[in-house]
Amino acid sequence: MANNSFAFDGGVRVKKNSGWRLFFQTVIARAYPRLIGQQREKSWMFFDIFLPMLGVSAYVFVYRALNAPEDYIGFVVVGGAMTAFWMNVLWSMSSQLYWEKEQGNLALYIMSPNSMMAVLLGMALGGMVATTLRALVIMLLGTFLFHVQYAVVSFWQLLAVFLLAMTALYGMGMMAASFYLLLSREAWHISSLATEPVFLVSGFYFPIKSFSFWVAAAASIIPLTFGLDAMRQLVFPSGASLGFLSVPVEIGGLVVLCIVFLVGARYLLAYMERLAIREGRLTESRR
Amino acid sequence: MTAISPTSPEQLPAAPRQAFWRSFKIAAWLGWQIESNWADPFLFAIYSLIKPLASAAILVVMYSVITQADFESPVFSYIFLGNAFYTYVGAVMTGLSWAIIDDREHYKTLKYMYIAPINVPIYLAGRGVAKFLVASISVLITILFGVAFLRLRINLLEVDWLLFLVALLLGVLMLATMGLLLAGLNLLIAHHYGAWGEAVAGALYLFSGAIFPLEVLPVWLRPVGFAMPVTYWLELLRRALVGSVAQAFPTLSALSNLQLLGILAGLTVVFGLASIFAFRWCEHRARERGMIDMVTNY
Amino acid sequence: MNFAIQTEKLGRIYKIRGSKKSEPRQLIALENVDLQIQRGELFGLLGPNGAGKTTLIKILTTLLAPTSGKALVAGFDVAAQPQMVRPRINMVSGGESSGYGLLTVRENLWMFSQFYGIPSKVANQRIKQLLEIVGLQDRTNAKSSDLSTGLRQKMNIVRGFMTDPDVLFLDEPTLGLDVGASREVRRFVRGWVDENPERTLLLTTHYMVEADELCDRVAIINQGRVLACDTPAKLKHQLQKEAIFRLEVSPLNGLGIEAFQRLPGVNQVTHSPQDGSALLQFILAEEQVLASVVNTLTAHNIRILNLQKSEPTLEDVFVHLVGQSMEEVERSGQ
Numbered sequence: 001m002a003n004n005s006f007a008f009d010g011g012v013r014v015k016k017n018s019g020w021r022l023f024f025q026t027v028i029a030r031a032y033p034r035l036i037g038q039q040r041e042k043s044w045m046f047f048d049i050f051l052p053m054l055g056v057s058a059y060v061f062v063y064r065a066l067n068a069p070e071d072y073i074g075f076v077v078v079g080g081a082m083t084a085f086w087m088n089v090l091w092s093m094s095s096q097l098y099w100e101k102e103q104g105n106l107a108l109y110i111m112s113p114n115s116m117m118a119v120l121l122g123m124a125l126g127g128m129v130a131t132t133l134r135a136l137v138i139m140l141l142g143t144f145l146f147h148v149q150y151a152v153v154s155f156w157q158l159l160a161v162f163l164l165a166m167t168a169l170y171g172m173g174m175m176a177a178s179f180y181l182l183l184s185r186e187a188w189h190i191s192s193l194a195t196e197p198v199f200l201v202s203g204f205y206f207p208i209k210s211f212s213f214w215v216a217a218a219a220s221i222i223p224l225t226f227g228l229d230a231m232r233q234l235v236f237p238s239g240a241s242l243g244f245l246s247v248p249v250e251i252g253g254l255v256v257l258c259i260v261f262l263v264g265a266r267y268l269l270a271y272m273e274r275l276a277i278r279e280g281r282l283t284e285s286r287r
Numbered sequence: 288m289t290a291i292s293p294t295s296p297e298q299l300p301a302a303p304r305q306a307f308w309r310s311f312k313i314a315a316w317l318g319w320q321i322e323s324n325w326a327d328p329f330l331f332a333i334y335s336l337i338k339p340l341a342s343a344a345i346l347v348v349m350y351s352v353i354t355q356a357d358f359e360s361p362v363f364s365y366i367f368l369g370n371a372f373y374t375y376v377g378a379v380m381t382g383l384s385w386a387i388i389d390d391r392e393h394y395k396t397l398k399y400m401y402i403a404p405i406n407v408p409i410y411l412a413g414r415g416v417a418k419f420l421v422a423s424i425s426v427l428i429t430i431l432f433g434v435a436f437l438r439l440r441i442n443l444l445e446v447d448w449l450l451f452l453v454a455l456l457l458g459v460l461m462l463a464t465m466g467l468l469l470a471g472l473n474l475l476i477a478h479h480y481g482a483w484g485e486a487v488a489g490a491l492y493l494f495s496g497a498i499f500p501l502e503v504l505p506v507w508l509r510p511v512g513f514a515m516p517v518t519y520w521l522e523l524l525r526r527a528l529v530g531s532v533a534q535a536f537p538t539l540s541a542l543s544n545l546q547l548l549g550i551l552a553g554l555t556v557v558f559g560l561a562s563i564f565a566f567r568w569c570e571h572r573a574r575e576r577g578m579i580d581m582v583t584n585y
Numbered sequence: 586m587n588f589a590i591q592t593e594k595l596g597r598i599y600k601i602r603g604s605k606k607s608e609p610r611q612l613i614a615l616e617n618v619d620l621q622i623q624r625g626e627l628f629g630l631l632g633p634n635g636a637g638k639t640t641l642i643k644i645l646t647t648l649l650a651p652t653s654g655k656a657l658v659a660g661f662d663v664a665a666q667p668q669m670v671r672p673r674i675n676m677v678s679g680g681e682s683s684g685y686g687l688l689t690v691r692e693n694l695w696m697f698s699q700f701y702g703i704p705s706k707v708a709n710q711r712i713k714q715l716l717e718i719v720g721l722q723d724r725t726n727a728k729s730s731d732l733s734t735g736l737r738q739k740m741n742i743v744r745g746f747m748t749d750p751d752v753l754f755l756d757e758p759t760l761g762l763d764v765g766a767s768r769e770v771r772r773f774v775r776g777w778v779d780e781n782p783e784r785t786l787l788l789t790t791h792y793m794v795e796a797d798e799l800c801d802r803v804a805i806i807n808q809g810r811v812l813a814c815d816t817p818a819k820l821k822h823q824l825q826k827e828a829i830f831r832l833e834v835s836p837l838n839g840l841g842i843e844a845f846q847r848l849p850g851v852n853q854v855t856h857s858p859q860d861g862s863a864l865l866q867f868i869l870a871e872e873q874v875l876a877s878v879v880n881t882l883t884a885h886n887i888r889i890l891n892l893q894k895s896e897p898t899l900e901d902v903f904v905h906l907v908g909q910s911m912e913e914v915e916r917s918g919q
Contacts, residue, residue, distance in 0.1 A: 008714065008773075011781030014749040016672065017702035029699030032692070033685045040687050043476050047483050055489035058498065062346065062366070065499035065536075066353040102393060104683045111646050112700040113672035119700075186330070193334050196341035205345060210352045277667075278650040280599060283643060581686065581730050 018113070026118035027125065034092070034126025048084075049134045056080030056138055059205050060146055070149065071238045072206070077142030078231060079204035082224060084134040085166065086198060089173035092127040093120055095191040097180035106181075107283050116269045120174045151237045157247055158234045164254035165227025171261030172223060178265070178272035182281050198222055207232065207242040216244050223257050226250040310405035314413025318382070321389070322417035339374055339425035340432055346370050346498060347437065358438045364529050365536055367439055369497035369521050371429040374422050376462055376491060376517060381484030382418030383411045383466030387473040391580065398580040408566060411470050412463050419459060441528055450544055451527035457548070458520035461555040468562040471569030474578060497521055500536035516554035519547050589659060589752050589785035590622040590645060596653035597640050597809075614640040615809045618654070622802075625782040627775065629800030630789040631899060633914040637809040638789040639678075642756050645787070646676045659751050672701070674752045677745035679738065679760025686730030690721060690740050693729050694747060701748040708747065715743040718773055720766070734761040742770060746777065753777075755788045759795065771799050793899040805903055807914065812906045821897045823905075827852060828872040832865045832882075833891035840885050848881065850874030862890055 017025060038044055059076045097120075100106040109119050142148060152158060180187045201219035202208070208216040208229055219225045230250040233239040245253070276282045323331065346366055354360065390397040400410060433439035469484055492498065494508070495517040501509050512518050522539045526547075539547065573579050595618040598611050615637045622628045630638050643649035645658050647667035655662065661669040684693035691712060698708035716722045719739040724732065729740060738761045745753055755774070759767040778786050790796055796803045797817045804814040813820055837856070845854045845867070853868040867878060872894075882889060907914060 008718065008746075008777060008780060009711070009749070011784075013781075013783075014703055014707055014711070016749075017704065018672070022702040025699040025702060029696045032696055033688055036692065037685070037687045041476070047486050051483070051486040051490040054491075054493045055486075058489075058492040059349070061493070061499045061503045062349060063353065065503045066350065066362075068353045072353070104678075104681050105685075107648050108676075108683055108697065109700065111648060111671060111674070111676060112697075113668070113702065114700045189334055193338055196338060196345065200341050200345050200348065206349050206352050210348055274650075277648060280597075280643075280649050282648050 023115055023118045026114040027122040030119050030122025031126035034123065035129060038130055044130050048130050049137050052134060053138055053141055056142060071236045073146050074148040074236050075232060076205050077139060077146065077148050079228060080142065081135040081138040082228060083204060084131045085169060086224060088124065088127045088131040089169055090191050090194060093124045093173045094176040094180060095188055096123055097177050098187045110273060110282055116273065117174060117266060120177050124170050150235050153234045158231065160251060161227055161230040164251065164258055165223045168223035168254055168257035168261050171258060171265050174265035175261055175268050178268040181272045181276040203228055209242055209244050220253060223254060226253050306404060307406050307409050310409040311413040314410040315416040318414040318417035322421060335421060335424050336428055339429045343370055343429050364439055365525065366498045367433050368525050368528060371426050372521055372524050373492065373497045374425050375459065377485045377488035378418040378422035379415055379459060379462035380466040380469055380488055382415030383463060384469035384473050384484045386411050386414035387470045401579055408467055411467060415463060415466060445530060447527045450523065453548065454520060454523035454527060457551055457555060461516045461520065461558060464555065464559040464562040468565050471566035474569045474573040491515065491517060495521060496538060500538045502538060516551055516558060519551040523547050523551065587624045588621050589624045590620060590787060591657045592618050592620045592654065594619060594654035595644065595651050595656050597644060597649065598652045613809050618811050620804060620811065622785060622787065624785050626801050627778045627786045627799055629796040629803040630787065630806055631796045631803050632806035633791055636806045638806060639756055642676065642754050642789060646674055646754055647671060673750060674754065675745045675748050675750040676754040676756065677741050677758050679757030681741055683741065684729050687728060689726045689728055691725045694744055697744050698747055703748060711747045712743065715747055719743055735763060735766060738762055751783060752785045755786065757790055771795060775799055797899050805906060807907050817899060820899065820902045825897045828869045829895040830867045830869065830875055831893040831895060832889055834863050834865060834882060835888040835890065837863050837887060840887065844881060845878060848877045
């Protein structure tokens, strides 16, 4: 070592932030690895943008092969763009805690005085650059390549739907993340299991009005169900006739989901943390 | 000081063929342990059931919405069977390629595999066996569901079983070579994007004629589909199972079964050689850059 | 009471999932652990692998709930008030691989500092200082995935100290470090505690030398139970009440050993003439008697060439308490 005589900080105590300051510091700090990682390892541009674009295109061509009305092509493009956010919630937030547990970081997060919600929000925001870029590229490229025509009814309603859907979705993601405090490898498989069923019941590629009322209503617990349905109604000429419920009702539903999921996330995270601590699951490694 | 001279390979006993079989056998056993031990059998069964059915259901609903549920049409059989067997594409490619990330980053055993006297590509193929078996269950369930509930017409007496088995095995071999290519690339990238077997499979969906005929693609994209071995593989499986219905979209109707098999075999060899070359190159690069044992999780 | 850590009949039982009927269904990791660690103390927890050291640390750092008993850290209950405990503690484990491989050393450390609410400017200053102290200043901008095990452990050590905890838990902190680095870490650890009487440090180790050298007090733990708790000197003294010294001195030049035998507290002395020197072995009633021996030698112009104290080690204490050496306990799998 460079220094033979001991001298560190003279025993002077460090003044630390708490409350909302600590919350925001945590959010920024946890978003940082994601943002920097995207700079330093740029392969995500290929995996997270180009490849999904090809996957979305496949569904477009299915509709073309079936001679579907052109609005359905638009449904696929919009749905395909929104898959980016669902995948971000599922893989970059919820099940990320599984990887954190394996690495040993989860114990350090729990042990520090920050809030788990702040850590999760940081993860989500950190991934948001890539996610938003993916969604935008799919929207723009899809619109251009497949000549999608839009007829926006109300921009402000559209913005409200999008923001509320995102808030509720990420709240739901935080609730789901709490289960990962308890689970190990099965959590990864459960995330994998949740991918396609949500695409199906939330109507990513078709109007949920195709389902019976009660199936569609049950599916509305997933924020993207209302979100996509409202967006279709606001953006496509035939959207209104294919909508499940009216846009104002769906906006109301999203508001309720926001509150339920955010409040639920707070309590469920705290409860699951206590349960995981009691059962000794926070630091186990059951690969 | 005496000069050092390495032992020449001729002085060593020939590497036993058993090393290949040993690598494969142990890897297959290990792959199955990893794939199957994360849940009790009931939950594992639920997982194996729901995942493929949900994927098929998306297409079924899309089809149903547009055609008013015309499941009698041969077009439906074309789409349904293509999608069902496409499950193998993601599963086998991921099975091989994900093993690199899993062993390197999570179990941290990849370095031990590399210093052991095993054949790593064969080891990876063995690791893919478990995913192949799970995918087989998914494919079977999906087809049974189609037969039971969606009027999918498969007459067991009319199935060309020989063609089916040969095509299936050749196709799985072809998919394994593609998985090996991805595995090589995985040696050089961070953990976060290691599961791109499924992502590539999702992309290939576009070019394989799995769920729509290649004629629907723009003219300039069709050659990509014709260059993909998956296209011929799916066509062979459809022909083996449902014969005349496979001609709902006559893209490849000019080619006989034997010709299709020949093309599939040829493309498998080409992809196989390319994959082995690419894998070895990636290995070399990974060794140069000290990446065999890197941990990148973020 | 000025206790940094207090435990009262602390216990932890693990349920073993999926075990066969012939195997025990539960594992008693800790049983009736009573400890009181003063503020400002550098306290050691010594025991073989599987003794329960890490389980105890996990409970005290709010990562694991006890199944019985109570534990207070910095005055707060770890089970009932974890949010009050966490701002005041930190932990470093040996061999941990925390952080993110794609971030540099500095970035990883900065990130963790933010989770404790430390302003960035202050955090960066402390990180810089600590990296210099542990000898990692040249690797500040290296990606942590490029670090060797030992350098990674140094980074982890910085992570533990930079948040200025009231109570710091070090769980086998010198694991993976070379001899020189281990020595420097031990020196730093001692200095850190001495610098501020508000700081307390709990160190677990299975290296006897480390516990002996560093700790104010040591608890010996085996199979989840604390077998003894005292200063290293007193623990060793329990085994051997007398102090044994071997001195190599210049030739006695006619001075007989009776001169030493007459000194109060000298129980036994032996003399072995060597070529150009003499070997004297003393068994003294207590250590302080050595001063009168040295005075006697000095008074007769006899130079001391070498002085060695021979006494029981903590390993001997462990063997005395458990009946087996630490290696034997580990080999038998507890």
